[in-house]
Amino acid sequence: MARIKPGKNASKRDVITQKAAALFKNKGFSSASMRELAEAVGVEAPSLYNHIGSKSELLQGICFKVANAFTSYLDSAENTPAANAARIEQIIRFHIRMMLDHFDEVYVANHEWKHLKEPYLSNFLIQRRGYEKRLITLLVNGIAAKEFKQTNPYVAVLTILSAVRGLEFWQQHKKNISSQVLEDDMVNHLLKGITK
Amino acid sequence: MARIKPGKNASKRDVITQKAAALFKNKGFSSASMRELAEAVGVEAPSLYNHIGSKSELLQGICFKVANAFTSYLDSAENTPAANAARIEQIIRFHIRMMLDHFDEVYVANHEWKHLKEPYLSNFLIQRRGYEKRLITLLVNGIAAKEFKQTNPYVAVLTILSAVRGLEFWQQHKKNISSQVLEDDMVNHLLKGITK
DNA sequence: TTACAAACCTAATGCTTATTAGTTTTTGTA
DNA sequence: TACAAAAACTAATAAGCATTAGGTTTGTAA
Numbered sequence A, B: 001m002a003r004i005k006p007g008k009n010a011s012k013r014d015v016i017t018q019k020a021a022a023l024f025k026n027k028g029f030s031s032a033s034m035r036e037l038a039e040a041v042g043v044e045a046p047s048l049y050n051h052i053g054s055k056s057e058l059l060q061g062i063c064f065k066v067a068n069a070f071t072s073y074l075d076s077a078e079n080t081p082a083a084n085a086a087r088i089e090q091i092i093r094f095h096i097r098m099m100l101d102h103f104d105e106v107y108v109a110n111h112e113w114k115h116l117k118e119p120y121l122s123n124f125l126i127q128r129r130g131y132e133k134r135l136i137t138l139l140v141n142g143i144a145a146k147e148f149k150q151t152n153p154y155v156a157v158l159t160i161l162s163a164v165r166g167l168e169f170w171q172q173h174k175k176n177i178s179s180q181v182l183e184d185d186m187v188n189h190l191l192k193g194i195t196k
Numbered sequence C: 001t002t003a004c005a006a007a008c009c010t011a012a013t014g015c016t017t018a019t020t021a022g023t024t025t026t027t028g029t030a
Numbered sequence D: 001t002a003c004a005a006a007a008a009c010t011a012a013t014a015a016g017c018a019t020t021a022g023g024t025t026t027g028t029a030a
Helices: A012-027 A034-041 A045-050 A055-078 A084-101 A103-111 A120-144 A153-165 A167-172 A179-192 B012-027 B034-041 B045-050 B055-078 B084-101 B103-115 B120-144 B153-165 B167-172 B179-192
Strands: none
Touching: A012 A034, A012 A055, A012 A103, A034 A045, A055 A084, A055 A103, A055 A120, A084 A103, A084 A120, A084 A153, A084 A167, A084 A179, A103 A167, A120 A153, A153 A167, A153 A179, A153 B153, A153 B167, A153 B179, A167 A179, A167 B153, A179 B153, B012 B034, B012 B055, B012 B103, B034 B045, B055 B084, B055 B103, B055 B120, B084 B103, B084 B120, B084 B153, B084 B167, B084 B179, B103 B120, B103 B167, B120 B153, B153 B167, B153 B179, B167 B179
């Protein structure tokens, strides 16, 4: 039988993870079977276990890769000398680009984390909660510095994160809007609103 | 064994559907088993089939009840004499209240529709798409009437719908913000933005 | 050419699933 | 009090699941 060709920068494990992300996105973690994943990879199901430990392990890999990417970016944004408003804008743009460039994985991290097993589930939620809190702090600082209107920072962060997440719908039935227009329009809406 | 007490306005089928919504929300449709549902209802699994046709049928019931509620409200909003901006605001508020008052069912309709079977899956997506298009039309009209800034109406609707959907996070770890403050802040943010 | 390891295969295990069949219990009514 | 219908139960079915065991093929390097 034909072997899989792992490219120079993608081990077979990476290929499997990538196919798993697409599959988990399309069918949901629970409904996706190892048989289907194997078929997508071009192999029989038991052969997958030469490269991975378990189905759960795949989900963990995907979820934490995404979570770590966001956390790392926030680290760097916090350490950049800039106004809070500029930082928030950078972060929104990073979220949008992540949604567009790593759609499958981000989608899975957003939708399927529920199926993580302990202690990964708890760790994921703690990391997520910490991320939100740091964003809220940025907003609180921005309000204190009069860069933002007086508003509830929790609601504002919620609104921003959720709006960006919603790009999954755009991705699903791709419109003929360029990524750049989309990014700019959404940033604009979220930062300035739409009412004249 | 003890019978279930269906209240005057809730047939046993309704009780099952309600428990199913909570279960599907917590574990996902695929991971939720009829055994678990039966336990939540207080009955053995096969007994459920005296009241419902199948597991799929439960999901269909939930998804279309929610979809129809939104469609109906939009019907009435379109037929009310009001500015487009006022209509949009009303619709946003309706979405927020639906999220807060019928959380389980809205959550399931938002997250688990993927597991609908044909032809229900197609019908659901068509209905959803139609709803979005009508919202976009409202926005286009509002822009033409100079009630809104010149912006991409598709992106604006996407942003609004997604932001409102994000209330599921608020619901999950309930904050000490009153529903009214939340509703007003979010409407404000979405309609006017946060930047000074 | 031979040897070794990595990666594949088939077959099997044991568990869980939704649902059906057939029977018994409960309930409401005459 | 008896009867019929509704709703519960137990037992069984058939399919699907992730994963393991054990043996075979393939690629690489001595």
